[in-house]
Amino acid sequence: MTILIPRRGSPVHYVFAVAYTVIGGVAILGALTHGAFEPASKRGADVRRTMEWLLERFGPEAVIVACAFFAVAGAAFHLCLADPDNSAT
DSSP states (O other): OOOOOOOTTOTHHHHHHHHHHHHHHHHHHHHHTTTSSOOSSHHHHHHHHHHHHHHHHHOHHHHHHHHHHHHHHHHHHHHHHHOTTOTTO
């Protein structure tokens, strides 16, 4: 299975960089505020169970660091590919 990545210099990479930052930030907030809210849907309950498992297995510090790394690495990767004149390389 191939993973489709937009061409180098495509403005879509900026959207992906923002998406990685938002997803990582939401995951960090979920780890910090875990247990404060009741999920309103089945999908919310699935996300809550996943967060509970991660927090019990690895601890809140490790989950927060992993989410921050995910956000920074994903955003940096896509920002490097979005550079149209290759000035970052």
